Amino acid sequence: MLRFIVKRFSSAVLVMFTISVLVFLIFFATPGVNPASRIAGRSASPAVLRHVAKEFGLNRPLPIRYGLMMFHLFIKQDLTSYVNIGDKIIPQITAAAPITLSLIFGAVVIWLFVGISGGVIAAKNKGKFIDPLVMFFGIAAISIPVYWLGQMVLLVTQGGLHSSIFAWIPNGGYVSLTQNPWQWALHLLFPWLTLASLYAGIYARVLRGELINNMNEDYIRTARAKGLSERRILYRHALRCSLISIVSLFGLDVGVLVGGAALLTEVVFGLQGVGWLTYQGLQNLDLPLIMGCVMYGAFFVVLASAVVDVLYAYIDPRIRVVA
Amino acid sequence: MSREDPPTNAVLSVRDLSVSFATRQGVVRAVDGLSFDVGAKEVLGIVGESGSGKSVAMYSMLGLVRDANVSISGSVRFEGREILGLSDTEMQSMRGGEVGMIFQDPMTALTPVYTVGWQIVEQLRAHSDMTKKAAYERATELLAEVGIPDPKSRVNHYPHEFSGGMRQRVVIAMALSCNPKLLIADEPTTALDVTTQAQILDLMGRLQATHGSSIVIITHDMGVIAEIAHRVVVMYAGRPAEIGPELDVVRSARHPYTWGLLGAVPRADIKTRRLVTIPGNAVSPLEVPTGCAFAPRCQYRMEICAQRPPLRGADDHLDACWLSDEQRLVIRSSATVRGES
Numbered sequence: 014m015l016r017f018i019v020k021r022f023s024s025a026v027l028v029m030f031t032i033s034v035l036v037f038l039i040f041f042a043t044p045g046v047n048p049a050s051r052i053a054g055r056s057a058s059p060a061v062l063r064h065v066a067k068e069f070g071l072n073r074p075l076p077i078r079y080g081l082m083m084f085h086l087f088i089k090q091d092l093t094s095y096v097n098i099g100d101k102i103i104p105q106i107t108a109a110a111p112i113t114l115s116l117i118f119g120a121v122v123i124w125l126f127v128g129i130s131g132g133v134i135a136a137k138n139k140g141k142f143i144d145p146l147v148m149f150f151g152i153a154a155i156s157i158p159v160y161w162l163g164q165m166v167l168l169v170t171q172g173g174l175h176s177s178i179f180a181w182i183p184n185g186g187y188v189s190l191t192q193n194p195w196q197w198a199l200h201l202l203f204p205w206l207t208l209a210s211l212y213a214g215i216y217a218r219v220l221r222g223e224l225i226n227n228m229n230e231d232y233i234r235t236a237r238a239k240g241l242s243e244r245r246i247l248y249r250h251a252l253r254c255s256l257i258s259i260v261s262l263f264g265l266d267v268g269v270l271v272g273g274a275a276l277l278t279e280v281v282f283g284l285q286g287v288g289w290l291t292y293q294g295l296q297n298l299d300l301p302l303i304m305g306c307v308m309y310g311a312f313f314v315v316l317a318s319a320v321v322d323v324l325y326a327y328i329d330p331r332i333r334v335v336a
Numbered sequence: 337m338s339r340e341d342p343p344t345n346a347v348l349s350v351r352d353l354s355v356s357f358a359t360r361q362g363v364v365r366a367v368d369g370l371s372f373d374v375g376a377k378e379v380l381g382i383v384g385e386s387g388s389g390k391s392v393a394m395y396s397m398l399g400l401v402r403d404a405n406v407s408i409s410g411s412v413r414f415e416g417r418e419i420l421g422l423s424d425t426e427m428q429s430m431r432g433g434e435v436g437m438i439f440q441d442p443m444t445a446l447t448p449v450y451t452v453g454w455q456i457v458e459q460l461r462a463h464s465d466m467t468k469k470a471a472y473e474r475a476t477e478l479l480a481e482v483g484i485p486d487p488k489s490r491v492n493h494y495p496h497e498f499s500g501g502m503r504q505r506v507v508i509a510m511a512l513s514c515n516p517k518l519l520i521a522d523e524p525t526t527a528l529d530v531t532t533q534a535q536i537l538d539l540m541g542r543l544q545a546t547h548g549s550s551i552v553i554i555t556h557d558m559g560v561i562a563e564i565a566h567r568v569v570v571m572y573a574g575r576p577a578e579i580g581p582e583l584d585v586v587r588s589a590r591h592p593y594t595w596g597l598l599g600a601v602p603r604a605d606i607k608t609r610r611l612v613t614i615p616g617n618a619v620s621p622l623e624v625p626t627g628c629a630f631a632p633r634c635q636y637r638m639e640i641c642a643q644r645p646p647l648r649g650a651d652d653h654l655d656a657c658w659l660s661d662e663q664r665l666v667i668r669s670s671a672t673v674r675g676e677s
Contacts, residue, residue, distance in 0.1 A: 140404070231444035237400055238439075239459040239510070240432030243424070249458075250447050257449075329449060330494040 017333055018323050025319040032311040037079050040304055041069075052300045054096045061095065082304075092305060096297045102305040105290060110309070112187055113286030115197065116278065117270050119205035120212070127213040129259070132220025133252065139225060147217060154214030163207045163281030170203055187284055204282045208275060212266060216259060223255035230254075257329045264321025271317065272310030346373040346413075347518055347550045353410035355389070355396045355574075357403060364621045367393045368574040370410075371647075374518065379544065379551040381565030381582065383558060383597065385618045389574035390554045394520050398435060399427040415517065433463040436511030436549070440523040442503035446495035452479070452506045453491035456513055463514045478509040482539060501532035508539065512547055519544070521553045525560060537563050558597050562586050567652075570594050573619050573629035580653030590655040590664060593630045628658070636667065 041048045049065045050057060057065075066072060070081045085092045090103040135147040170179040182203070188196040227233065228251050236246045276288030287306060294302035326332045355367040367389040374380045382390045395401045397412040397419065412420050419430065431437070439445045446455060456475035460466050466474065472491065479487035482505040495503055504524065511519055521540065525533040541564055544551055553564060561568055561582060568585040570578040570593065578591040589595055599612030616633040625631055627642040634641070638658060645656045659667075 231439060231441060232447040234400065235437075235439060235445045235507070235510075236447065238398075238431055238437035240428045240430070240462055241458070242428060245462075253449055254447065330451075331448060331496050 014326070014333065017326050021319050021322050021326075025315050028315050029312060032315070033083065033308060034079065036304065036307050036311070037082055040300060041071075041078060041082070042075060051298075052095060054298060054300070057095065065095065086305065086308065092301045094299050094302050096299040096302075100302075102301050105302070106287065106305055106309050109285055109287045109290045111189065112284050113271060113273070113275060113279070113288060115187075115190060115201060116204055116208065116275055116284060116286060117267065119198070119201050120208040120270075120275075121267060123205055123209035124212040124216060125263075127209065128216025129220060131213065131217030132224060132255075133247070135217065135221040136224035136228070137247065144221075148221065151214040151217045154210040155218075157210070159207060159211060160277045160281055162210065163204075163278060166203050166207050167281065185283055201284075204278055204284060207282075208270075208278045216262070219262060220255055220259055223258050224251050227251040227254050253328075257325070260321060260325055260328060264318050264324075268314035268317030268321075269310075271313040273306060345376060347376055347378075347415060348374040348552070349411075349413040350393075350397070351411040351413075353393060353397065353408070353412060355392055355401070355406065355408050358405040358407070359622075361622055365624065366574050366621055367396070368624075370569075370571070370574075370576055372569050372576070372579060374550045374552055377544070377548050377550055379553060379564055379566045381561040381568045382552060382554045382571060383556060383561055383568060384571035384577075385556055387618050387621065388571045389621070390571050391522050393571075393574075394522065394552060394554060398431055398437075398520070399424070400431075429463065432459050432516075433514045434517050436514070436516035436519045438504070438507050438511050438519065438521040438524045441527045442500050442507050443527065445507050446503060448495055451492050451494055452498070456491075456506075456510050459510055460513050474513070475509075478513055479506070482506070482509040482512075482543070483535075484509075501528055501535065504528060504532075504536055505539065508536075508543070512543060512549070515547060516549055519549045519551045521551060523555055524553065526555070526557070533560075534563075540564065558586065570597065573624050574621060575629055576647055576654075576656065577630065578653075578655040578657075579647070580649075580655075584653045588668075590649065590653070590659075591630075591657045592634050592636055592659070594655075628656070636663070 040051070048069070049062045049071050052069065053061050053065045068081075069085075070078050073081075086103070090101075092102040094100040094102060131147050131151065135144045135151075138144045138147075167185075170182045171185065175182065181199070183196065183200050186200060188200050190197045224247075228247075230251075233246060233250060236250050241250075271287075273286075273288040273291045275286065276292055278284070279286045279289040280292060287309060291303065291306040291310070293299070294306055322332075350373070351371050353367055353370045354365065357364045357366060370389075370393055372380065382393070384390045392401060396406065396408050399422070401408075408420060410420065411418060414430070414434070419427070422430070446452065450458075453472055453475045456478060457468065457471040460471040460474055461468070476487045476491045479491055484490050484502060484505055490498075495506070498506060508524075519540075524540070525536050528536060537560065540551065540553075543549075551564075553560065555561060565582045568578075568580060568582050569576055570585065570591060572593050577593045578585060578589065580590075585594060586598065589598055593614070596612065596614035599614075614633055615635075619625070619629055619632065625642075626644065628634070628645050631637050631641040636659060640658045643658075645658045647654045647656045649655050
């Protein structure tokens, strides 16, 4: 198992390196484009362009340019924006990351809880009216776009009802966990619910299908022949085996969400997380910022998939042998 | 104890068991009027083609047929106690405790995510208040008993780390873990290669002698029956076609369907013989004829076969066929002349 973990994480480092090279090439070695004017942004003066060219070694060979970029990005961490002059990229990202992580952490807890219990309840009551009911709520949650749902939630909680039923809801914004955990949770409650609804719907539906499939497997018949209770068969055998596909889904979802895919929720609720930051960078064509955000996102996707692979090997012994 | 000893007292006693399913196309009678006894330490073989209702019969009496549209009637007594209609909890303590089961495909019969030891321990602890440690020790002993080499380390291995034959041994160890009075083996050798089949049958025979369990073995293979069974029930379309001691049924089969089954066993000692097949397909359970179910495929069909034949015969060798003893004698002797035993 330990060997598997070491192996998996060293390959993750390799993947990170490859991604950084690819991203670098796309941004700085696209033929026919002057990288200096891209970095400097729209209508930059010749002096600025010369400065950029020097700082990033744009007249030197590609590998050196790559090295300089990574040096500014990771070691000296002084990559600066030329759009919002003087803004350092790395501090911006490290300030935004906790907000994104907070948003996703809470949403994950909610969607796993709701999704798994929904799937179990539906599978348990297959053929009764409660199963299609749960599945209907699942498909509804999946179909509602998050920006619309977010707006509706805002309309209800921050609109006319804000002075009565929803008076306990803060006026929006973000309070950090270290500052005040209760306010942190209160501020994030509705963003959490909004973000979690889509995933809870997906997970409930996937888990229901998996559970029903697994309940028809031969080993469930063996478990019944062993004289186990239906409860134990469902939870310790069928659910345990169904979790394998949930974990692989979970790895992908958490990876891209932490990497910035919670963008819509962040923008709707005015949470200045990484998704929001990327959105700003794209709007302003702020190349260093985009570069930083992309690297950050890639890092979390790769990290999450490595963590999930290890988790995967832990819950499915068949994987370990392959490694 | 020699194989031909008659049963002393019945462990399992089935009377007029019928299992039917309500489907859109109508009522399907999967099992229709099945009766038999399994004596103490007796090995009963139930033989028939796929779809003859042999597995459904055994599963239904143990509450393993979980179909809302099923209806089961008749009487099944296990050690004198009626078990049809027992509550789920009563059934649970019986399954795995007093009745062990072995299934056809060992590749899928074990939960893939737990070690084999864990799975045996789970069963032991479901039926006794053994400590975890004691249960693991017992599991290791059981693995050794079923002939798994190096059981001390193998107990911590996962099912996918075993071959098919070894997995079937694990399943057998699990089925025997609580010293069941009755072992139900549903085609335990069908998914295995021929050498492994022989080993598994041999193992079952040995364990049966040491544990003293009665065995019901479900199979479509007359070779398996000849190998291990004391008595045989031949089933066709959910109905018993012939019941009798193994030697009688194999050597002097009375029902044309049994003749067909026996003819379909390949034999190494007769070289230039084509395998005999029974013409036609097994009847669909939706269209079982009102008379003898086998009549449409039977080459000795008579007019009277439009009526359902009763199960009758001398002593303990019964069959459901309208042929008279004289007719059978003629048919059997002409078959012997043609070189077909």
